[in-house]
Amino acid sequence: MTYIVTLTSLQMAENEGDWLITERFTKGLPTGLDTSDTGTRLALLVCDNRAHPSNNSRREFSEHGRFITWIGSVQRFNTVGPVDSSITIEPMRRCPKPVALDGSDGILASLSSTHRAHVEQALTGSAGHIGMRAWQALQEALLRNHPELARYIEWLLANLNPVIFDVDDAADRAWQEQRDAAQSLTRVTDFPHSALSAWRRPDSRDAPYLAGLVPDPVENSLIDHDVRAGLGSGAPLFDDWRGLIDVRCDIHVLEDTTGRRLEVVNVNATPVESRLGTDMIYYHHPTHSFVLVQYKRLGSRDKEYRVNKQLLDQMDRLERVAELSSKPVRPHEWRLSQDACFLKFAHWRDGAVPTSELARGMYIPLSYARVLLEDDCTLGSRGGRLFSYERVGRYLVASEFAELVKLGLVGTVGTSVEQLRDFGLERAREGYSVVLGVETSEETPRDRSVRVRQRTAKKRPKVISYSPQTPQQQSPDTPSF
Structure with a gap:
């Protein structure tokens, strides 16, 4: 109809x-x-x-x-x-x-x-x-x-009519994870998820998820002088990545009329068949803090993940992220723990049509994952270690994780954009699909908390969504955002 x-x-x-x-x-x-x-x-x-x-x-x-x-x-x-x-x-x-x-x-x-x-x-x-x-x-x-x-x-x-992902295809699995990571960024920042939902498979199997976005039909009157007066007019923070030879980088930007901005950066540096998985990295620029989520897929039938040496090595590398953190000095820098990295053990139904909801799964802080691996609860019948719903007694779901991030209760302390750039590019070159979101605004920590707890959608500002053109694409008549 x-x-x-x-x-x-x-x-x-x-x-x-x-x-x-x-x-x-x-x-x-x-x-x-x-x-x-x-x-x-x-x-x-x-x-x-x-x-x-x-x-x-x-x-x-x-x-x-x-x-x-x-x-x-x-x-x-x-x-x-x-x-x-x-x-x-x-x-x-x-x-x-x-x-x-x-x-x-x-x-x-x-x-x-x-x-x-x-x-x-x-x-x-x-x-x-x-x-x-x-x-x-x-x-x-x-x-x-x-x-x-x-x-x-x-x-x-x-x-x-979203694309149905084939979980037996490496490219579709990668795009499925990157889609979930991109949608996670809109959840923790309270930007509309519809901006990153309209999608078609890119021509290249190795391309990032953002390469397949169907452009949001932004009405011209929403980006005229009156509205853009409240928006940031600078180039994307990661614009230079699009000129690198060894990586493929796509960028999408969401901005509202208060000046709050989310720059979503999607980077791949390896063929899809050799990818190690997907990282979601969210950086909150006003508080110089970031959170990382490493995706792991639970089996579609048994909903289990069998621990192997690759996972243990990856956990070792993620633990070094704590070394980037400073000691909290001001009240807004206090965190529930030193964990800035999480494992998301996610599962998707075979052949399921994508929805606006995030993939179901368990968000497990890295230090908690270590405790689980030393306990008999994760010990398999043949001596191996397993993560599953039955074996992990406590975990965070998507809404709980998003709330902690929104309120600044998890993440690094005192990390710079330069450290984030180095870390994000390093992860891509190591073989991960990286979906990186950088939020910038003039909000104070108190302003942020008030906005997060304000549930009335009618009080939210207008949002525009666009993919910034590269300098080569721009013409003299192209408006600058």
Whole structure:
């Protein structure tokens, strides 16, 4: 189904401010409307501007008529009571300009009488839907008259129809882990996960996950002078890595209007078949602290990980990270422990479609892993050592780990960007896929804690998402972010 939600100009004006921030809208459906999980699952939000055009906040149109103003994807169908239901549209994007449906130049005029009747029927109430044939005809008309919508539709469909990873393929396993690492960074920084979700397999099996991102259709008005006045305008901190010969580096940036910025750097330096796994490194620049997560895959059937010499050697190397830390002096530098490195024993269901949720698994601090390996609980029947849910009595799950990182309760103390750069590049050249996130802002430690504990999405600032161009890609007319 492709859903069409119709709102009055006043309703549209009341909601747009929230949508720009939350990217989410829940709409009740008429009783009896089919909610089969079929078709595109796109949603078109239409402003009915026929009665009171002056009530609408969009200056682009003042004529009577109906206009498509937003496009989104239906991620959830909700049951409200025994018969009522609703849809949650998330994420959603505002069209670069309203798309007129009525009039001689409107989209409806270019449809056949049959398809026009289906669309009109969906427009009759506050919410309706059209089938695949009507949508295909409507899409052709939209792209013919408004080609700028192609990237919006492509991005939304990529979010709705994620690639299914083949766990028997080395490249897919690597991308699966890197995807989870990238999504982990959005969790610990409270940036929208949708910015890193729309993805297609890159042409090269050795390419980083970020190389396959489908670009977020950022509306130009969100990066104009008024908004960018609050954003950092400097080049990416790791921009020079994209010029290195022996590594492949891709960068994506998320920024909000308070000046808070997350630079996500994805680096590979070895062929995928010889990779040692994935590292997620998160660096909080205001407190000069970073946390590392080394991914380990649990068996898909028994949910066990058999300890080998390679893991023990890797743990030895990770323990040296503690040597980069300074002694805490100020209150915000205190940590629960000296552990800055964690092992994530993760598992994915075979053939499972990716979701916005992180992979299930156990987050285990390195020092705790040492204790476990010296205890009989991890001793196998044949003398080897095993990590599994049954053998590890206590561990952190994704939400608990993210909360500790957000509050600055784990991580190194007093580590510089230069140390981070050296360490991250070293890990990539040793054979790891590295997903590195650097958060910069003007927040004080207290400001950070207040924001983390503030759960109301409506109070969050606007966010833009983009992949910075390399100097070779930029032209004189290319805007600088």
